[in-house]
Amino acid sequence: MAGFILNAQKMWDEVLINADPRVEDWFMMSSFVPSLVICVLYVIIVLLGPSLMANRKPLDIKNVLLVYNLGMVALSTYIFMEFLLSGWATGYSLHCQPVDYSNSKAAMRMASACWWFYISKFIELFDTIFFIMRKKFRQVSFLHVFHHGIMPFSWWFGVKFVPGGFGTFHALLNSFIHLMMYTYYGLAALGPQYQKYLWWKKYMTKMQLTQFILCLIHASQLLYMDCNYPTLFAYWIALYAGIFLVLFANFYHQSYISHKSKPQSNGAVQNGVKEKSN
Template identity: 30%
Template sequence: MASVVLERVLNVIVLGPGYPDARTQDLFLMSSFWNVTILIVSYLFVIYWVGPAFMSRFSEPLDTYSYLVWHNLFLVIANALFGLSLLACLVYSNQNLLCEPVRQGDVASDLIAYLMYALLLLKIFELGDAFALVCKKLDPPFILIFHHVTIVAVVWVGVKYGPGGSATFPTLLNSLIHVLIYLHFKYGRRHLSQQQSRKIFILIYFVQFIVVTFLSGSAMYYKCGYPDWVAAVSILYNITLMLVYVRSVWSLWCTVRPVEYPSSSSSSSSESEDEIVLEHGKASTTTNKSTPHNNKKK
């Protein structure tokens, strides 16, 4: 399998990535990779420079509780509808989970292609997590920014060159996991401590990475017509995510920590904003440490 991946990478370098999907190539942001590159660079510029510079004008962090409530509610509903739609298409078209080509011309396959594009827009919307942290004068953890930025780029590649086929079930799995994550941000902390929640979600993420890597490898092995190089990108990306998350796994399972207890249902709004980072297994730190009020809260 490694030789196949290397061969496909070399072919992409020499011959190019192939032909884009006709259904998505003319949609917003899809005409050129420069579009999503400019979006990502602008996002990083705001998160690491413009946002902190603007927040330095305020002595207190902004209240983002209402924003996060509606942000998470929208993501729960959107991911649930997205996942159910994909599941219906997958069952209707009787797809093979081990290897399925990107089909065109039938209703289910065309709907899947446009759902994949909707997923890209949803991943762009999820970038708003970090804006809430910046408004709270918190440093967005590297793992959160890395995950959100890279997933936008990877999904763009899939939508451009392979919207559907063997990517359908992994996308469905990701959507269902995000429903659980964003529901937990609102309700799960009443029953689980932060450390317990992080352990559960890191484990879920690792299972997802392994499953997606296996299915992408299966698509390359059976050669049913799904673009090999898109599957190779998926494999390399999921392996990279596993390596990035190793530090979180070590700190959660191999470090002795004080026992944490679940917060009460009457938790303050400031605690709710901090829950954003549970998905990524690492707490953030305040950026304005010189503020006396913030030091007292810590």
């Protein structure tokens, strides 16, 4: 057992040789353990939460939700703009785009945008906690939990090794989707009188599906293109996009095609989950 641990440590040390030294001292970046622990705790809360709330009344946290969603709109907008201004609107290629590991202003700005995107994925775990506090257990679906639970940990590796370049295309799209989603979700939390502004519920899921299709097409380029970008990360992005394309397509089919004859409640869409307004 000791030998196995030593060999694993040796292999990990060899992997770390390729880590980006610029982010070594950034918050949460020296080790993947804190990210892993938080994601595991998140799953534990999801499993235990319904039992803990079973004999309690749903919590009225409307004001908390309003502040939270407004904050997430602001953060998602900031991250989206930073991805644009540090690369995707200032010269990044949609084809081969290596990571700039220099200390130039643009390169550091892109690395910072990646780090903020990574941090935002931890904040988004509160989506699920708020569902549980309000006893909206049906909203805590496999799709919802899987999406939230895997993103923070997987993005630690993105920031640690490739904070920029080709792989940030999906983060650019995702940050835009989230600023739209939290805008929608915030309006839904205001109450029934705002339902007239929520006519675009169905289109949020379509936007999410489009996001995954674009990510698949973009990532697949490295299957036949020579590019100074680690193909392992491109494969991971393609796999991730493919899995969620299937899951979100199934959600769309269940919600808007197979059940289209049933009355649909006006509510927000949270990572493929419809949330009834309060």
